[in-house]
Amino acid sequence: xxxxxxxxxxxxxxxxxxxxxxxxxxxxxxxxxxxxxxxxxxxxxxxxxxxxxxxxxxxxxxxxxxxxxxxxxxxxxxxxxxxxxxxxxxxxxxxxxxxxxxxxxxxxxxxxxxxxxxxxxxxxxxxxxxxxxxxxxxxxxxxxxxxxxxxxxxxxxxxxxxxxxxxxxxxxxxxxxxxxxxxxxxxxxxxxxxxxxxxxxxxxxxxxxxxxxxxxxxxxxxxxxxxxxxxxxxxxxxxxxxxxxxxxxxxxxxxxxxxxxxxxxxxx
Amino acid sequence: xxxxxxxxxxxxxxxxxxxxxxxxxxxxxxxxxxxxxxxxxxxxxxxxxxxxxxxxxxxxxxxxxxxxxxxxxxxxxxxxxxxxxxxxxxxxxxxxxxxxxxxxxxxxxxxxxxxxxxxxxxxxxxxxxxxxxxxxxxxxxxxxxxxxxxxxxxxxxxxxxxxxxxxxxxxxxxxxxxxxxxxxxxxxxxxxxxxxxxxxxxxxxxxxxxxxxxxxxxxxxxxxxxxxxxxxxxxxxxxxxxxxxxxxxxxxxxxxxxxxxxxxxxxx
Numbered sequence: 001x002x003x004x005x006x007x008x009x010x011x012x013x014x015x016x017x018x019x020x021x022x023x024x025x026x027x028x029x030x031x032x033x034x035x036x037x038x039x040x041x042x043x044x045x046x047x048x049x050x051x052x053x054x055x056x057x058x059x060x061x062x063x064x065x066x067x068x069x070x071x072x073x074x075x076x077x078x079x080x081x082x083x084x085x086x087x088x089x090x091x092x093x094x095x096x097x098x099x100x101x102x103x104x105x106x107x108x109x110x111x112x113x114x115x116x117x118x119x120x121x122x123x124x125x126x127x128x129x130x131x132x133x134x135x136x137x138x139x140x141x142x143x144x145x146x147x148x149x150x151x152x153x154x155x156x157x158x159x160x161x162x163x164x165x166x167x168x169x170x171x172x173x174x175x176x177x178x179x180x181x182x183x184x185x186x187x188x189x190x191x192x193x194x195x196x197x198x199x200x201x202x203x204x205x206x207x208x209x210x211x212x213x214x215x216x217x218x219x220x221x222x223x224x225x226x227x228x229x230x231x232x233x234x235x236x237x238x239x240x241x242x243x244x245x246x247x248x249x250x251x252x253x254x255x256x257x258x259x260x261x262x263x264x265x266x267x268x
Numbered sequence: 269x270x271x272x273x274x275x276x277x278x279x280x281x282x283x284x285x286x287x288x289x290x291x292x293x294x295x296x297x298x299x300x301x302x303x304x305x306x307x308x309x310x311x312x313x314x315x316x317x318x319x320x321x322x323x324x325x326x327x328x329x330x331x332x333x334x335x336x337x338x339x340x341x342x343x344x345x346x347x348x349x350x351x352x353x354x355x356x357x358x359x360x361x362x363x364x365x366x367x368x369x370x371x372x373x374x375x376x377x378x379x380x381x382x383x384x385x386x387x388x389x390x391x392x393x394x395x396x397x398x399x400x401x402x403x404x405x406x407x408x409x410x411x412x413x414x415x416x417x418x419x420x421x422x423x424x425x426x427x428x429x430x431x432x433x434x435x436x437x438x439x440x441x442x443x444x445x446x447x448x449x450x451x452x453x454x455x456x457x458x459x460x461x462x463x464x465x466x467x468x469x470x471x472x473x474x475x476x477x478x479x480x481x482x483x484x485x486x487x488x489x490x491x492x493x494x495x496x497x498x499x500x501x502x503x504x505x506x507x508x509x510x511x512x513x514x515x516x517x518x519x520x521x522x523x524x525x526x527x528x529x530x531x532x533x534x535x536x
């Protein structure tokens with residue numbers, strides 16, 4: 001039995017997920033798959049824009065925690081995984097032209113360019129893994145939904161053509177869990193770190209929690225606070241502002257699964 | 269000039285504050301005095317009750333962070349200060365009998381008993397020092413008021429006759445400051461640690477923030493969250509439940525100033 005012939009699960013290895021994507025056997029969400037392993041947001045840009053985008057990440061480390069960058073044209077990534085191919089190992093890619101999403105792809109071989117620089121950014125799956133391990137319930141996970149995301153009035157620090165709002169993800173938590181979640185995620189700066197806001201959504205420009213800009217709405221109960229983290233969709237908003245001629249990202253929720261292991265969560 | 273002849277200030281040494289209290293020259297609040305030094309809550313109990321009260325502290329370390337305990341009858345406390353006299357160095361004491369406060373005293377010489385065991389418990393002044401050092405504004409400090417305190421519906425874990433509610437202190441903070449305050453105070457378990465609640469006061473049984481059970485009310489603005497920490501008045505509520513024949517505490521806000529130095533606050 002080849003790795004990709006078995007159904008993917010939380011127990012899969014990262015390589016099994018990547019091979020299944022590469023072989024065209026899997027093009028779904030990666031939430032919960034190979035759960036011991038770090039998943040990352042991907043941005044692939046022409047080399048001419050790489051310095052500006054790298055600086056944008058450095059100036060906005062909470063929204064855009066930069067984990068690794070390739071050389072131009074590099075298709076493997078030994079720092080992130082053995083036998084990794086950037087052209088095929090993400091289940092689903094988005095192709096962007098001048099700030100508009102023009103195609104959804106499962107393989108980049110036809111459009112690969114030798115000037116592409118790839119950026120791997122930390123992902124909230126890492127801190128969600130730590131929160132769940134600490135026994136903190138996450139409603140969107142329980143309900144099998146995508147997390148609710150909103151364009152906030154918090155602004156990123158621009159770099160070159162890259163600018164725009166901080167996009168935040170929201171998780172409803174009871175106060176005691178919110179306090180523990182702040183403690184736990186403060187120790188995970190490579191995955192968005194501590195929340196950027198909690199409580200009244202209107203203070204960061206969110207008029208209606210029931211109408212997220214991305215993802216799925218979830219119920220907020222009367223004994224819960226909405227807790228907002230900076231989100232890995234922030235770079236996509238910056239790409240829409242910068243309108244590069246050519247850019248590739250992962251499709252939201254369809255992440256690159258790396259060989260890196262989550263740190264064991266520590267309870268403060 | 270003797271130490272006590274000069275006016276006390278944030279720059280005073282701990283010994284200067286203690287000597288001024290000992291010599292009857294000072295009987296006021298210690299908030300802001302000798303600000304480099306740790307101030308502590310005091311509970312003095314007959315030795316027959318010491319084991320139960322010590323266990324109460326151990327079972328409720330957030331509300332009652334036990335820093336040090338004396339032998340029965342001990343009046344000095346080298347671990348907490350040079351030339352320290354427990355009978356005179358607190359600016360104001362309360363004498364309790366059967367759970368009722370029966371006297372306010374500035375000196376215990378007349379009523380000292382050789383079976384008294386003294387307990388030093390961490391104090392919120394320590395974490396307030398760290399919050400202010402991090403640039404987080406505290407309204408009651410700005411307004412020169414006592415902090416607002418409330419009996420909550422959170423319960424302590426009983427030990428012997430000691431039981432009762434967790435008393436909480438409330439500070440109004442903007443969300444970003446609340447998040448930083450959680451990070452900072454999480455690192456100070458010897459001074460009540462992280463908040464126990466934030467947001468809706470009714471969830472911990474507080475009907476009206478404008479009517480605190482102890483201390484002074486402060487305004488809560490529309491862009492702020494009420495943030496609640498376990499408070500050093502909790503042991504006094506437990507003493508009222510236990511109704512010991514004889515007990516001494518400091519008067520709220522009139523603390524024992526120790527020679528211990530605050531740790532340098534670290535910003536996460």
